[in-house]
Amino acid sequence: MSWISRARWISQPMRRKIAEAWPPGNVATASSSPFSQDDFPEIYEKYFKDIVESGAITMDPSGWRDTDAGLKIVPTTTSAASFVAARYHVDHGNNLGQSKTGIGSLLECWDRRKYRHDSFSIFSSVTTASLGTLFALKNMGVTHIVADTPLYFGSIYQMNLLGFNVTLLPTYADSGYLSGIQNHVKTARSPTVFWISQPKFGLGIDQNLSIVEQLIDLIPQGCWLVIDEAMEMRFPSWLSQSERFVADAPVIRLRGFFKPLGLNGFRIAAALHPPALRSHYESLQWAVTGGLDGFSLAVLNEFAQSPAQFKGMLDHCREKILTRREIIESFLSGSSLKLNPIVNGYIGSMRIPWGTRPEKHVQMRDSLLSFCQAMKMPVMLGASMLFAFEEGTEIVRLNFLSEPHHIENFAKVMAERYNFK
Template sequence: MQRPLRQMGTLESSLVRGDFSPDDYEKINRDYFDEILKSRAWSAFPSGWYNPSCEGAASFSLHLPEARDIIHYAVDEGASLGESRSSIVRLVGQWENRPLEHDEITICPSVSSCNLAVLYVLKEAGIDTILFESPAYYATLQQAELLKMEFIRLPTFRAERFEADLERFESILYSRSNCAIWLTQPRFGIGSNQCLKRLRHLGEILGPRRMLVIDEAAEQMFPSVTSGLSQMRCPVFRTRGIVKGVGLNGIRASVILHPPQWRSNFEEILEAAGASLDRFSLSNVALLADTPMLLPTMLRIANAQVRRERAKLEIMSLGSWMQPTPLENGYIGAIMLDLSCIVGSYARKRSALLGFCKDRRMPIVLGSSIGFAFDDEFEAVRINYFTPTENIEKTGAILLEAGEDLRVIKGL
C-alpha cells in the first residue's frame, strides 16, 4: 500500500533550482524527531555522533599534564606557547611536505574559531563580501552574518560534481573588488577533493588584492591535498583541524595557515575570536611531532575506515534511488536520493520521507541543513562515517525501504 504524501507547509513553494532553502533543522527535529532524540531511542542515526567508532584514534595515547601545567590558559601570541608551538609548527610542516616558518601558522582551539579569526582579519583588511561555494558549513555563514559581511552562496549540483562554474565566479568578481572566495576541502557534505588546477585558476582570477580561503576542517591526506598549491597570485588562508580528520574532536587544536606577513593581524584578534587554548590539548598535539609517523598513520587508518564503510553503502545502493556521494577524504558525506521516482511536489516528497523516517525511528538531516542548493530532483541525507558498521547498514536498509514504500509507478 502506498503511504499518503503528507503536506509540508513550511517549504517555500517558489523555490527554483539553485536557490537555497531555509535551514529548518530545528523545526524538522521538533515536528518529526523530538521524542526519538530526547529518549535516545533511535533505530539508526546516520548524521550524528552516535556511539562513534574512529579506528584511527585507537593509536593515540593521551598525555596527562601536571596540575601546575594547566593553571593558565594560553593564546598563540608571539612566543608565549614556547616549545609546544615549535613542535606544532614542525608537525604541520611535515603535513605540508615542507618546513614552515614560525609566522606561517596561528593556532586556535577549533576550526570554527579559526574561521571566525579569518573573517575578522578579512573584514579589517577591507574585505566586505564573501563568495561561498556550496555546500558551505552553516556556522561560517552565521559568523559572516554576525560580522555584518555580505555573502553570496554559489550553488553547485551533482551533475557538475558539485563544482561552481568558474565563469560564475568571474562574473561576480568583475564588479566587486573587496571580496574573497571561500571553499571547503574536502568539499563539506560531499567528501571529494578540490582540483589544484582549478584552485590555481581561482587564484589568477582573484589577483593580489582579493583573498582565497580554504576550510580544510577534516583533511585526512598526508601530505595535505593543498600542500601542492605552492605560490599563488592571491593571498591564501587555510584552516585545518589537527586531529579532527582522525575523529578526536575532544582535542581542541586547529591551525590557520597564512602568509607570514599576516601573522600580526591574527595575533591582534585572537582574544576577540575566543581563540584561547587549553594546555591539555596543546601538550597532546605537540607530542605528535615527537613521533613523525603517528599522525599520518592515524589519518590513513581513518580514511580507510571511511572508504570501506562508504563502499558497503554503495553496494547496497546499486539499482536503487539512493547513491552516496563520492567521498574520498574526510568523514562527512551525504546520501543522494533520486526523487524522480516519486510523484508529487518536492515539498510533499520531502514530507513523506521525513514521515517514513519518523515511523522507522531514524532521525535524519536534510540537504538544506547541510548547505546544498535546492534541486527538486534530489534530496540529500547527511551521513557521518565515523560510526559502527551496523549503523551504516541499518541506515541504508531504511532508506532503501523508503524508496520502495514511497515510489508511485508513473502512469497508473
C-alpha cells in the same frame, strides 16, 4: 541538528537575527533562489525531538555528537600533566614557545612546505579559526564573500552575523558539484574573499587542483582565498601537490588536527596565513579563542614528535571511510539511492531521487521524514549543508565515522524503501 538549535545559550532575539540572515535574507545568489531555507529546527521539533530526548533512537546516520574511528589516544610523556596545568596557553607573541615550533614542524610534514612562526596562528577549533579569520578580513576592509557550496552552516552564520555581503554559488550533481567560482574571480572587485572547502563539505570529494590554482593565479590584489580544510584526512595534504602556496600568496587555510580523526574532544586547530596577517590574528586571540586547552596542546605536540604516527592515524580513518563507503554502496545496489563518492573527510551524503513519481517535492519530503520518524532514525537534510535545491531530489547527511549499525542499517532500510528506479 542546526547550529541555532544546538546553541542553547543564544537568546531568542539573537536567534531571530540569525534566522533572518539565512538565505534569501541578506545573502545574494548567483541565480534566482537556488537555496532552500535551513528548516532543521522545525523538522527537529515536528519529527525527531521526542525520539532524541527520550533516547529512543535506533539509527543516527547524520549524528554529529559521537564518532567511532577506533582510535585511542594516551599521552606517553610524563610531562604532559604538568604541561597542561603550568600556564595559560594563548598564541600571542612567543607565549606558546616550543609548543608552536612543534606544531609548525608537523604542519611542514603535512603540507611539504616550510612555515615561519608568524605564518600560522593557533585556535581552539576550526570554528574559532574561521571566526578569527572573518574578523581579520573585516578589519582589513573586506565586505563581500563569494562562497562555494555546499558550505558548513557555522561559516554562513558567522559571515552574516559579522555583516558581510555573501554570494552563494550553487552546485549540482550533474555538473560534478562544480560552481565555476574561478569565473567569478576574473570579474571580482577588491576587496572580495572567495571561500571554498577541502574536501568539499558534505560531499567528501577533493577540490579540482587546477581550479584552485586558477583561483590563486587570477585573484586580484586586495582579494583573498580562504580554504576550510577542517576535514583534511590525507597526509600529505591534497593541496600539498600544488606549488602555488608560497608564503605571501593571498590564501588563508583553516586546518583541523583532531577533527579528521573524529576525536572531537580535543580542541585545537590552526589558521595558515601570510606573515603579514599575523598581527591581525594576534590581536584577536583574546577576543575570539582565549586560552587554548593545555591537554590538547600537549597531545598534539607528542604527535609533532612522530609525524609518521599521526599520518598512520589519518590513513586508518580514511581507509575506514572508503571501506564503509563500499559496504553502503553494495546495500544501495538496485535502489534509486545514490551515494556521493566520498574519498576524504568523514561527512558525506546520500541523494534520494524521487524518479518519475507524480508526488510533489514537499509531499515526498514529508513522506521521507515521516518514515524516518517511524523508524526512529533522525536525519539532517541538504538545506542544512547549503546544498542547492534540486526538484525531485533530497539530500541526507551521513557521518561515515558513526558506529557501523547507525549508517549501515540506515542504508539497508532506505534501500528497501526506495527500491524504484
